[in-house]
Amino acid sequence: MLGNTYDSQVCSIARSLELVGERWSLLIIRDALFAGVRRFGDFQHNLGIATNVLASRLDAFVAGGIMERTHASAYELTPKGRALAVALIALTEWGDAWASEIEPPILYRHAECDGAVHSEATCERCGTIPADEVAVRIGPGMPAEYLATRRGR
Numbered sequence: 827m828l829g830n831t832y833d834s835q836v837c838s839i840a841r842s843l844e845l846v847g848e849r850w851s852l853l854i855i856r857d858a859l860f861a862g863v864r865r866f867g868d869f870q871h872n873l874g875i876a877t878n879v880l881a882s883r884l885d886a887f888v889a890g891g892i893m894e895r896t897h898a899s900a901y902e903l904t905p906k907g908r909a910l911a912v913a914l915i916a917l918t919e920w921g922d923a924w925a926s927e928i929e930p931p932i933l934y935r936h937a938e939c940d941g942a943v944h945s946e947a948t949c950e951r952c953g954t955i956p957a958d959e960v961a962v963r964i965g966p967g968m969p970a971e972y973l974a975t976r977r978g979r
Contacts, residue, residue: 836972845890846910850875850883852917855910858893858903860932866899916945 832840846852850873857863857872870880884901887893892907915934922930934943946954964973 836968845886845892848883848886850879851887852910852914854880854883854887855892855903855907856914858901859908859911859914864896864900864902866901912945915943919945 832844835841846855853873854869854875857869861872863869863872866880866884869875869884870877873880875883884893884895887901887907888895890906891904892910893901893903896902918930918932918934935941936943947957947960949955
């Protein structure tokens with residue numbers, strides 16, 4: 827995918843980038859999630875991506891459990907792939923606020939009631955909170971040897 831495996835990183839962001847961090851990856855997933863694209867030729871046409879790059883990305887998604895091949899040239903997102911919707915909504919909102927000078931070209935709406943859908947930081951006790959109030963703590967998956975090497979720096 828990225829050519830760098832981030833082996834020295836103990837980080838879920840780095841592990842996620844291994845699967846979806848290549849330039850075209852999130853655009854392919856975006857089209858599958860929100861535009862209903864399933865066929866190889868439709869991905870290629872919509873994105874203008876080289877066929878060899880597209881084939882490589884789709885093969886990697888299948889190998890990573892993000893998509894499954896339904897027949898020769900069609901792909902379906904798995905639950906693992908569909909779970910990326912929240913990350914894509916967050917990236918869209920960030921891009922609308924910080925990387926664009928125009929009004930949002932895409933609005934996410936709840937299919938049941940047409941209400942606006944947003945990605946927010948939420949606390950299990952307080953509900954929605956500002957992102958700058960999010961703190962980081964060491965989690966149970968942090969290897970003790972990693973912490974020991976970091977302290978010795």
